[in-house]
Amino acid sequence: MRKDRGTGLILGIESSCDETAAAIVRGGSEALSNVVASQMSLHANYGGVVPELASREHLRNIVPVVREALSRANVRFADLDAVAVTEGPGLAGALLVGITYAKALSFGLGKPLISVNHLEGHIHAVLMEAQGRAETTMELPMLALVVSGGHTHLYLARRHWGGSGNESGDDSWSYRNVGRTVDDAAGEAYDKVAKLLGLGYPGGPWIDALASHGNPRAVAFNFGPIHTRAPREGVTNKKAHARSEGPHFDFSFSGIKTAVLRYVETHGMREHIEARRAALAADSSITARSSGVAKLCDQQTLDLIASFQYAVVGNLLKQTLAAAEAFDACSIVVSGGVAANSELRRRFQAEADRLGLPIAFPSLALSTDNAAMIAAAAWPKFVGEDFASENLGASPQLRLGSAVADK
Numbered sequence: 001m002r003k004d005r006g007t008g009l010i011l012g013i014e015s016s017c018d019e020t021a022a023a024i025v026r027g028g029s030e031a032l033s034n035v036v037a038s039q040m041s042l043h044a045n046y047g048g049v050v051p052e053l054a055s056r057e058h059l060r061n062i063v064p065v066v067r068e069a070l071s072r073a074n075v076r077f078a079d080l081d082a083v084a085v086t087e088g089p090g091l092a093g094a095l096l097v098g099i100t101y102a103k104a105l106s107f108g109l110g111k112p113l114i115s116v117n118h119l120e121g122h123i124h125a126v127l128m129e130a131q132g133r134a135e136t137t138m139e140l141p142m143l144a145l146v147v148s149g150g151h152t153h154l155y156l157a158r159r160h161w162g163g164s165g166n167e168s169g170d171d172s173w174s175y176r177n178v179g180r181t182v183d184d185a186a187g188e189a190y191d192k193v194a195k196l197l198g199l200g201y202p203g204g205p206w207i208d209a210l211a212s213h214g215n216p217r218a219v220a221f222n223f224g225p226i227h228t229r230a231p232r233e234g235v236t237n238k239k240a241h242a243r244s245e246g247p248h249f250d251f252s253f254s255g256i257k258t259a260v261l262r263y264v265e266t267h268g269m270r271e272h273i274e275a276r277r278a279a280l281a282a283d284s285s286i287t288a289r290s291s292g293v294a295k296l297c298d299q300q301t302l303d304l305i306a307s308f309q310y311a312v313v314g315n316l317l318k319q320t321l322a323a324a325e326a327f328d329a330c331s332i333v334v335s336g337g338v339a340a341n342s343e344l345r346r347r348f349q350a351e352a353d354r355l356g357l358p359i360a361f362p363s364l365a366l367s368t369d370n371a372a373m374i375a376a377a378a379w380p381k382f383v384g385e386d387f388a389s390e391n392l393g394a395s396p397q398l399r400l401g402s403a404v405a406d407k
């Protein structure tokens with residue numbers, strides 16, 4: 001018997017980091033509204049997200065943001081079929097605000113609660129939009145690179161779908177983790193390098209805008225082999241054990257950040273950097289998108305920025321393509337804040353075209369954190385009645401998928 005899906009309206013709520021977001025998505029693919037209250041300017045003063053401030057801002061924003069999402073979609077609470085919320089990974093206090101509110105709503109409305117992994121959300125941001133473009137078929141298995149300020153992961157994604165012959169139409173996804181960063185996330189490296197160079201926060205958009213003015217081959221940055229620490233004798237390392245099966249394609253971005261710091265120090269760039277930092281602090285109207293933003297930097301700085309980005313994107317591309325080949329992936333998706341990067345999109349697209357592999361990115365609005373992706377990822381769970389219990393709590397270290405091959 002086909003299950004009753006109502007009108008398929010899911011309210012998604014996301015509060016894992018520094019954006020309070022709510023969205024209404026119909027049938028897992030049609031975003032009727034997508035509201036994001038960003039705390040960026042608040043955290044910019046500190047050059048990074050301050051967890052206590054983030055929780056306080058989420059508390060302030062959650063009610064108006066959800067109301068706005070309903071109002072823009074012209075939907076009432078009573079029209080909803082389910083409430084979906086990010087369970088993790090993320091900041092514990094920040095996650096709890098969204099989860100507590102979602103639980104209260106679900107209980108008060110008598111509608112099911114669905115918990116979503118933030119990383120799965122990023123992947124579904126792309127699938128949701130690709131579904132709307134008939135020309136893009138994301139063939140399976142699909143390799144997903146999730147690359148943001150908190151994560152750099154490679155997943156092999158498979159769909160387990162009842163299809164038309166299956167009355168229930170059940171549809172679920174499984175993920176196998178085939179690569180991850182062993183230290184900093186790529187977006188974190190962007191943010192730290194931008195801070196070091198006296199640019200604004202978050203650093204990604206600044207470096208993206210400035211890199212095109214520099215020579216990407218001016219400074220050679222290398223990525224050496226990655227060594228994961230072996231477990232001490234007698235100590236069982238669950239992580240090492242779980243990852244022992246099959247090849248994996250890891251990343252490391254802390255070395256390049258140190259290399260940029262060393263370059264700055266050995267090339268006497270400090271004074272120039274401090275002058276830029278002071279100029280930006282004195283004029284908050286200057287943003288990464290301001291015209292003439294490149295004038296803030298001398299050519300040496302622009303070359304350093306271009307070389308940094310060239311190396312990071314090159315490394316992401318190399319590992320992703322190697323994993324795609326090793327696992328016979330039939331398509332690639334790239335998602336998360338760093339997927340907004342223009343050089344990354346250009347180079348990934350060119351290589352995928354050369355190899356004849358379909359590739360998809362989210363629109364810029366859905367690259368960074370949002371709640372439409374949470375409501376979209378909740379859809380297969382809604383269809384499969386995979387609901388969360390009323391005891392749902394925050395899982396700051398939540399992982400996605402298994403590290404071993406699924407059969």
Ligand code: KG4
Pocket residue numbers: 017147148149150151186187188190191202203204205208336337338339340341342367368369
């Ligand atoms: O997905 P997201 O909004 O939050 C996390 O889950 O972390 O990603 C934020 C990250 C930040 O590190 C930011 O610097 C980076 O995405 N980012 C970019 C660009 N736009 C945002 N990195 C490179 N180029 C961009 N255009």
Ligand code: ZN
Pocket residue numbers: 118122148336337368369
């Ligand atoms: Zn994210």
